[in-house]
Amino acid sequence: MSHAxxxxxxxxLAAVAALAGPARAGDPLPSWNEGxxxxxxxxxxxKVTTEGGRDFVPVAERIAVFDNDGTLWCExxxxxxxxxxxxxxxxxxxxxxxxxxxxxxxxxxxGDLKGALAGGQHALxxxxxxxxxxxxxxxxxxxxxxxxxTARHPKSGRLFTEMVYQPMLELLALLKANGFxxxxxxGGGVEFMRPWTERVYGIPPEQVVGSSIxxxxxxxxxxxxxxxxxxxxxxxxxxxxxxxxxxxxxRRPIAAFGNSGGDQQMLEWTQAGGGARFELLVLHDDAAxxxxxxxxxxxxxxxxxxxxxxxxxxxxxxxxxxxxxxxDWKQVFAGG
Amino acid sequence: MSHAxxxxxxxxLAAVAALAGPARAGDPLPSWNEGxxxxxxxxxxxKVTTEGGRDFVPVAERIAVFDNDGTLWCExxxxxxxxxxxxxxxxxxxxxxxxxxxxxxxxxxxGDLKGALAGGQHALxxxxxxxxxxxxxxxxxxxxxxxxxTARHPKSGRLFTEMVYQPMLELLALLKANGFxxxxxxGGGVEFMRPWTERVYGIPPEQVVGSSIxxxxxxxxxxxxxxxxxxxxxxxxxxxxxxxxxxxxxRRPIAAFGNSGGDQQMLEWTQAGGGARFELLVLHDDAAxxxxxxxxxxxxxxxxxxxxxxxxxxxxxxxxxxxxxxxDWKQVFAGG
Numbered sequence: 001m002s003h004a005x006x007x008x009x010x011x012x013l014a015a016v017a018a019l020a021g022p023a024r025a026g027d028p029l030p031s032w033n034e035g036x037x038x039x040x041x042x043x044x045x046x047k048v049t050t051e052g053g054r055d056f057v058p059v060a061e062r063i064a065v066f067d068n069d070g071t072l073w074c075e076x077x078x079x080x081x082x083x084x085x086x087x088x089x090x091x092x093x094x095x096x097x098x099x100x101x102x103x104x105x106x107x108x109x110x111g112d113l114k115g116a117l118a119g120g121q122h123a124l125x126x127x128x129x130x131x132x133x134x135x136x137x138x139x140x141x142x143x144x145x146x147x148x149x150t151a152r153h154p155k156s157g158r159l160f161t162e163m164v165y166q167p168m169l170e171l172l173a174l175l176k177a178n179g180f181x182x183x184x185x186x187g188g189g190v191e192f193m194r195p196w197t198e199r200v201y202g203i204p205p206e207q208v209v210g211s212s213i214x215x216x217x218x219x220x221x222x223x224x225x226x227x228x229x230x231x232x233x234x235x236x237x238x239x240x241x242x243x244x245x246x247x248x249x250x251r252r253p254i255a256a257f258g259n260s261g262g263d264q265q266m267l268e269w270t271q272a273g274g275g276a277r278f279e280l281l282v283l284h285d286d287a288a289x290x291x292x293x294x295x296x297x298x299x300x301x302x303x304x305x306x307x308x309x310x311x312x313x314x315x316x317x318x319x320x321x322x323x324x325x326x327x328d329w330k331q332v333f334a335g336g
Numbered sequence: 337m338s339h340a341x342x343x344x345x346x347x348x349l350a351a352v353a354a355l356a357g358p359a360r361a362g363d364p365l366p367s368w369n370e371g372x373x374x375x376x377x378x379x380x381x382x383k384v385t386t387e388g389g390r391d392f393v394p395v396a397e398r399i400a401v402f403d404n405d406g407t408l409w410c411e412x413x414x415x416x417x418x419x420x421x422x423x424x425x426x427x428x429x430x431x432x433x434x435x436x437x438x439x440x441x442x443x444x445x446x447g448d449l450k451g452a453l454a455g456g457q458h459a460l461x462x463x464x465x466x467x468x469x470x471x472x473x474x475x476x477x478x479x480x481x482x483x484x485x486t487a488r489h490p491k492s493g494r495l496f497t498e499m500v501y502q503p504m505l506e507l508l509a510l511l512k513a514n515g516f517x518x519x520x521x522x523g524g525g526v527e528f529m530r531p532w533t534e535r536v537y538g539i540p541p542e543q544v545v546g547s548s549i550x551x552x553x554x555x556x557x558x559x560x561x562x563x564x565x566x567x568x569x570x571x572x573x574x575x576x577x578x579x580x581x582x583x584x585x586x587r588r589p590i591a592a593f594g595n596s597g598g599d600q601q602m603l604e605w606t607q608a609g610g611g612a613r614f615e616l617l618v619l620h621d622d623a624a625x626x627x628x629x630x631x632x633x634x635x636x637x638x639x640x641x642x643x644x645x646x647x648x649x650x651x652x653x654x655x656x657x658x659x660x661x662x663x664d665w666k667q668v669f670a671g672g
Contacts (some may be wrong), residue, residue, distance in 0.1 A: 015422055060540060137582055179544075194586045204396060205586030206517075215582060217575040217601050221377055224601065224608040226582055233583075239553040247569075248550060248584060250530045250541030265553050265560065272560040 026176040031167040031331040038328065039282070040321045041171065044278040048254065049178050055276035059179035063251050065209075065241075065266060066172070067258040068186035068193065071282055073202060074153065074163040074333075076291040078113070081188050083160070084147055086113070089129035095244055096130075105130070125232070132189060133213055133230040136220075140228055144195045158333075161200045165282075166334045167323075168257075172201055175255070183207045183253070185245055187237035191228075209248045211236045237262045244268035256277065262310055267320060279320040283307060286325040289332045364510040367503040367667040373616070374664065376657045377507065382616040384590065385514050392495035399587050401510070401545075401602060403594040403623060404522035404529065407618055408537060410489065410499040410669075412451070412627040417524050418481055420598055421495070422449070424467035441466070461568070466526060469549055469566035473558075480531045494669075497536045501618075502670045503659075504593075508537055511521035511591070519589070521545045521581055523573035524599055527564075545584045547572045573598045578605035590614065597647055603656060615656040622661040624670045 032038040037038070048057040069075035099105035104123035107115035117123055132140070155165050166284040170183050182203055184193060190210030197203040205244050212233040215226040236244040242265050245253065255271035256263070267279040285292050285305035291307030307315065307322075314323055325332060368374040374490050384393040405411035425435070425444050435441035440459035443451035453459055468476070478611065489499050510516050518539055520529060526546030533539045548569040551562040572580040578601050581589065592599070592606035595618040603615040621641035628641030643658075651658055661668060 060534075063542075170390065181493075190583075190586070198396075206584070208586060213585065215579050217605070219579045219604075224578065224604040226578060226605075242553045242562060243551050247526075247548060248542070250526070250544060268555075268560040269553070 015114045031170055031329060033328055033330050034329055037321055037323045040278070041280070044255070044276065045174060048276050055328040056083075057254055057276065061251060061254065062175075062178070062180040063183065063253040064175050064180045064186045064222075064255040065183045065245060065253045065257070065270070066168075067260075067266070068184050068188055068210075070284065071257055071263070072164055072168050072172075072184070073160065074165075074290065076284075076293060077155070079188070080097070080151075080160045080163075081192055082113075083154075084144075084192065085127050085131050087147060088143070088149065089127065090129065111332045126234050126297070127175065128189075129213065129230040129232075132192075133228045137191065137215060137226040137228060140191055141195050144192055148196050151268055156333075161196060162313055162333065162335055163327070164200060164334050166331045167329045168282075169201070172203070176202060180255070181207060183209060183245075183249060185209045185236065185241050185266060186319035187240075189213075190236070198309060209236060209244045212242075236283060239265050245269065256280070257282070259284065261308065264311065264314065267318075271318060271320075279318065280323060281307070281311075281315055281320055282323045282325065284325060284331075286332065288326075290325060320335055364513070365503065365506050367506055367665060369664055369666050371664055373657055373659045377510075377616075378612070378614065379592070381510060381514050384612050393590055393612065397586060397587060397590065398511075398514070398516040398589040399519065399589040399590045400511050400516045401519045401521045401593070401606070402504075402583060403596075403599045403602070404520050404524055404546075406620065407593055408500055408504050408508075408520070408597040409496065410501075410626065412620075412629060413491070416487075416496045416499075416526070418449075418478075419487060419490075420528065421463050422468050423483060423487065424479070425463065429466065464525075465549065465566040467491055467569075468528075469564045473527065473551060473562040473566055474562060476489075476527055477531050480528055484532050497532060498669065500536060500670050501665070502667045503665045504618075505537070505547070505670055507593075508539070512538060516591070517543060518543060519543045519585060521572065521582075521602060523547055523576075523579050525549075525569070526572070545572055545580045547576075575601050577602035581605065587610055592616070593618070595620065597644065600647065600650065603654075607654060607656075615654065616659060617643070617647075617651055617656055618659045618661065620661055622668065624662075628663060 009210040022178065029038055029041065047053060047055040048062065050056055066072055069079050073080065086108060089105055091107055093099055095305050096105070099109060103118040104119050104127055108127065116127070135306050148161060151160055152158060152161055175182055184197060184203055184207065186193060186209070190208055190212050193210055194205035194208050198205065214227055214229040214233040218225055218227050222248065233242065238261070241263065245266065252273040253270045254273065254276065255282045256267045258267060259282040263281070271277050271279055284290060284294060287305065294306045306312065365374055365620070383389060383391040384398065386392055387613065396664040402408055405415050411504065422444060425441060429435055429445055431439070435445060440452040440455050440463055444463065452463070484497060487496055488494060489496055492499065511518055520533060520539055520543065522529060524546050526544055526548050530541035531545055533544050534541065543568045550565040550567040552565055554568055555565050564584055570576065570580065574597070577599065581602065588609040589606045590601045590609065590612065593616045594603060607613050619666050620626060620630060625639065630642045642648065
């Protein structure tokens with residue numbers, strides 16, 4: 001670049017920066033449209049951080065909890081961890097010739113996910129344990145690190161870690177900048193999330209709460225390891241979420257963010273504390289930019305872009321903030 | 337105070353401060369005698385915090401784990417939580433007239449601790465569950481807060497929270513000042529510790545890992561609560577400590593501090609990670625200032641001020657640092 005060109009470039013950059021302007025630079029939530037949801041978030045953060053104010057909360061007590069699937073990243077057409085299960089079954093199949101004849105593995109290996117899951121919870125559990133146990137915690141972490149680096153969403157072709165919601169990244173950053181400690185509290189596997197949540201969300205492993213299988217201390221070749229066992233330890237969903245929060249954090253959150261009936265108890269538990277509280281549900285009603293499935297749990301069992309009536313009523317009577325993706329979010333995914 | 341007296345006082349204070357001198361002001365471990373234990377600690381902190389050095393560890397990975405009973409506070413003549421159990425049995429006895437005839441309660445109410453514990457693990461479990469379950473988590477927290485504010489050590493007459501080791505408080509502060517996140521990893525009840533660890537040790541509730549009973553989400557009068565159930569959830573001792581660390585923190589510590597066989601696996605797990613590591617055991621060999629019981633677990637089952645041979649050998653072969661209270665600590669308890 002010549003000296004003149006470089007000066008022109010610098011001037012252009014300055015002009016663009018000026019256009020973007022102080023208003024935008026001062027807006028911590030630029031991907032959020034103006035509206036009641038954005039206003040409610042900004043007002044809550046302002047009131048709990050105003051020293052001397054009636055609703056002031058000391059930094060140490062600023063705990064916020066976030067569901068992951070459908071709240072921080074895309075959970076459609078099926079939750080990301082299920083793609084991990086499918087890929088792991090394929091990778092492990094050569095060591096398990098019996099899987100060719102044995103359900104739910106046989107269907108999965110033929111690419112028939114519906115057939116594989118026809119066996120319900122039992123089939124899902126069998127797939128989970130076969131792919132998540134049988135190695136040390138260190139080995140499992142490496143498997144996740146390698147998979148998440150290349151695995152892509154079947155529809156968009158983008159990395160799963162790019163299918164995260166830009167408005168929620170801005171919300172996480174806003175809370176962090178205001179002294180909040182952000183936790184993930186997810187039904188997903190805790191060891192499936194921890195290897196990448198810091199890089200993608202700025203949330204370190206010790207602030208991730210999730211479902212888990214049992215581990216066992218062993219010595220192998222004189223070295224201490226933790227072996228992953230094919231036994232469920234804890235399901236961090238529905239009634240399990242407040243239990244997991246209390247067990248892990250030992251403080252009641254002052255803000256909770258979810259998107260489905262699996263998060264209801266976490267929001268109720270948060271709200272039942274004294275002082276200023278904030279609860280928010282993301283409503284998936286945007287078929288054009290994402291999916292319109294409302295609050296579907298797991299596999300898409302509804303085409304409706306609305307909450308089921310019970311959750312809708314509860315959100316209204318409890319005064320929970322509802323984010324409608326279609327109207328509240330200027331941009332859905334990180335990176336556009 | 338006259339103006340002249342006040343000037344004199346100020347001058348005296350300045351002189352005293354000068355006497356204490358920069359050497360003392362610069363020593364982060366003033367209650368530690370010079371010797372190999374103190375040297376090893378200081379050298380470890382220096383090497384993991386020296387940027388560009390071979391052993392440098394980023395702040396986010398500076399995790400240190402501490403046993404509580406016998407490592408941070410006095411566990412003799414019996415562990416503090418057992419005094420809590422005794423006091424709770426007495427407080428609850430009017431609601432349980434049957435306890436007058438029923439072991440292990442009957443003996444305990446007569447002041448016969450040995451008799452009450454003659455039933456072994458089963459008796460202890462019965463006492464624990466009867467005193468730790470049957471209320472909400474919020475109610476239990478209040479009970480602990482009130483008890484710990486007034487409960488005193490039977491021999492010294494001081495508050496239990498004053499029976500904490502001054503050298504270990506200095507060590508916690510040194511690590512914290514150097515970017516470490518300090519965790520308690522104790523066989524004690526997690527909800528028995530969390531209400532006071534921040535005040536006493538500067539360790540917030542979310543950095544306390546311990547044993548737990550099960551809790552259950554319920555709605556009482558329309559409000560979300562967590563009920564404490566009379567069922568063991570997790571025993572955070574021996575093989576349980578690495579499991580609890582991994583479950584809770586999701587990172588391997590780079591430093592571990594304990595005092596008994598209950599901490600052995602935690603130290604092994606810490607040491608098995610790559611890079612610079614530090615492991616330390618406190619040896620109770622000081623009958624004059626504390627107790628000389630070596631590494632006794634729970635009730636004093638030995639009068640020896642030495643580790644059992646296995647632990648002693650392991651510490652030597654693994655290169656663990658051993659702190660001998662008698663020679664390594666200038667002062668034992670906080671406040672003298």
